[in-house]
Amino acid sequence: MDQNEQAIEYFDKALAVNPKSINSLNNKGLCLLDMDQNEQAIEYFDKALAVNPQSFDSLYKKGLCLLNMNQYEQAIEYFDKVLAVNPQSFDSLYNKGLCLMIMGQYDQAIECNDKILANNPKSIDFLYSKGLCLFKMGQYEQAIEWFEKVLAVNPQSFDSLNNKGKCLFKMDQYEQAIEWFEKALTVNPQSFDSLYNKGLCLFKMGQYEQAIKFLRMCTIINPQLGQQIQHLILQSVQYL
Numbered sequence: 001m002d003q004n005e006q007a008i009e010y011f012d013k014a015l016a017v018n019p020k021s022i023n024s025l026n027n028k029g030l031c032l033l034d035m036d037q038n039e040q041a042i043e044y045f046d047k048a049l050a051v052n053p054q055s056f057d058s059l060y061k062k063g064l065c066l067l068n069m070n071q072y073e074q075a076i077e078y079f080d081k082v083l084a085v086n087p088q089s090f091d092s093l094y095n096k097g098l099c100l101m102i103m104g105q106y107d108q109a110i111e112c113n114d115k116i117l118a119n120n121p122k123s124i125d126f127l128y129s130k131g132l133c134l135f136k137m138g139q140y141e142q143a144i145e146w147f148e149k150v151l152a153v154n155p156q157s158f159d160s161l162n163n164k165g166k167c168l169f170k171m172d173q174y175e176q177a178i179e180w181f182e183k184a185l186t187v188n189p190q191s192f193d194s195l196y197n198k199g200l201c202l203f204k205m206g207q208y209e210q211a212i213k214f215l216r217m218c219t220i221i222n223p224q225l226g227q228q229i230q231h232l233i234l235q236s237v238q239y240l
Helices: 003-017 022-034 038-051 056-068 072-085 090-102 106-119 124-136 140-153 158-170 174-187 192-204 208-221 223-239
Strands: none
Touching: 003 022, 022 038, 022 056, 038 056, 056 072, 056 090, 072 090, 090 106, 090 124, 106 124, 124 140, 124 158, 140 158, 158 174, 158 192, 174 192, 192 208
């Protein structure tokens, strides 16, 4: 029996004495959430909310369960209820922003990020998240600005190095893009994404021999994408 199961036994005994104990209801729900039993956890958060509809913990944890179940719109409803009580709830803003990103609602996700960054202007996660939203929106120059803010705090941020390269690639600035993919590869030499994108840049620049070298490295790292990459290699060979 693991610690969560032991704890649930304890909370069950407490609930047998006082079925409306918010602490026991929330803590049993939290154990179930930790065990990835999200539907069962929601039952107990709902019971806690029946006792106190403004219970911060119950609202937030129910939102987490719904997020885990990929029910993003419903999850946002509960994070919004928390934010109505505490507009500065860092965790609720973060998870609401995450739901919005997953749903492709990048403008609204950026609003959540901006509220967090107003109080935590050097938070790497949210600097990066804003850059990623802008990248997804096709606003590549602005995205670069935010990836650079991450790199000012952490010059070894692989994702920011790699995504700055992707922005430059999208802007047809292939030589500059290669510089950033190479920097990303110094952090993670086995990155399929960086190797593939460097190979793609070389292909776009007409440097087919070099492109073949990097694309072949990709087929070793991820053989499942071999057919797609082999097509590019064959195209490169035709130009030699």
